[in-house]
Amino acid sequence: MAKSGQARVPTAEQQQHLFQVIQEHRHPEKNTAIMQISFKLGLRAQEIALLQIKEVAKLNSLGSGFKLLEVMSLPAAYTKGADAMNRSKTVYQRRTVSFDVETFNKIIKQVEILAKSGAAVNPEDFYPPLKKHKGKSRDLPMVDGSLREALTNYIQMRIAKGEVLKPSSPLFITQKGGSYSPNTLQEHMALMLRDWAGIEKASSHSGRRALITHIIHKQRKSVKIAQKIAGHVNPSTTLIYEDPPEAVLEDALNDLN
Structure with a gap:
C-alpha cells in the first residue's frame, strides 16, 4: 500500500484539466512550463527551482534568441536543493540520532x-557526523511535444518583454524578477494542483509520482529505467513507486459485483 500522505497521482483527465485552468490565471506560459517539466520529466520542485536557461536552451550571442536543447543535463548538485547553490539559509535541525552499541558504550564512558x-x-x-546527501546527475531527453512547446513559448515570452537572457539566468522567475526558493515553488505548484485544478491530496510531487508510476505500471519498464529517470541513488527508493496508484485502487473497489 502507498504510505499515508503520499502525493496523489492525477488521472489523465485531471492533468488535462490542470493545464486548461492554468490558462485562466496569470502567467500561463510560466506555469504551463513548470508543470510540464514536473509531469514529463519528473523533476522535484527543488530541482525545477534551481534550473537555469542553459539546462534547456542554447542562447545566441546577444541573448535575444535561442534553440531548445534535445536533452536536459541535470547537475547532481541540484538534487541537494538550494543549499547546493548557496540560495538557502535554512539551518538543519536534528530530530533523532542513532549509534551502534560499541559507539554508545564509548560515549557513556x-x-x-x-x-x-x-x-x-x-x-x-x-x-555522529551528518551524512552528506549524494546527488545524482542525469540526462533527460526532452522529446515530449507539449513540453517543448511550453518551454519555447515561455522563453520567447521573456525575450519579447525585452529581457536579455544569459545562460546562467534562472529558468523560472518570480513576479519580483528573482529565482524561486524550493519552498515557494512547492507551495505554488500545490496551489495550481489543489486550488486551481481541484485535485485532492495533490502536491508538488504529484507530477513526479505520476511520471514514475506511469513508467512502471503503464509502460511496464524496469525499475532500473525508472530509477535512472527519477535520479534515485538507491533502487529501494524507486520501489516505493511500485505501489498501485489511486486510480487502480478505485477501479478495484468499483468492480465488486
Whole structure:
C-alpha cells in the first residue's frame, strides 16, 4: 500500500484539466512550463527551482534568441536543493540520532569521565557526523511535444518583454524578477494542483509520482529505467513507486459485483 500522505497521482483527465485552468490565471506560459517539466520529466520542485536557461536552451550571442536543447543535463548538485547553490539559509535541525552499541558504550564512558571532573557536558559534542546527501546527475531527453512547446513559448515570452537572457539566468522567475526558493515553488505548484485544478491530496510531487508510476505500471519498464529517470541513488527508493496508484485502487473497489 502507498504510505499515508503520499502525493496523489492525477488521472489523465485531471492533468488535462490542470493545464486548461492554468490558462485562466496569470502567467500561463510560466506555469504551463513548470508543470510540464514536473509531469514529463519528473523533476522535484527543488530541482525545477534551481534550473537555469542553459539546462534547456542554447542562447545566441546577444541573448535575444535561442534553440531548445534535445536533452536536459541535470547537475547532481541540484538534487541537494538550494543549499547546493548557496540560495538557502535554512539551518538543519536534528530530530533523532542513532549509534551502534560499541559507539554508545564509548560515549557513556566519556560522559562519566566529564561528569566526575565537573566539566560541562554538551550533548551535541557526541552527535555522529551528518551524512552528506549524494546527488545524482542525469540526462533527460526532452522529446515530449507539449513540453517543448511550453518551454519555447515561455522563453520567447521573456525575450519579447525585452529581457536579455544569459545562460546562467534562472529558468523560472518570480513576479519580483528573482529565482524561486524550493519552498515557494512547492507551495505554488500545490496551489495550481489543489486550488486551481481541484485535485485532492495533490502536491508538488504529484507530477513526479505520476511520471514514475506511469513508467512502471503503464509502460511496464524496469525499475532500473525508472530509477535512472527519477535520479534515485538507491533502487529501494524507486520501489516505493511500485505501489498501485489511486486510480487502480478505485477501479478495484468499483468492480465488486
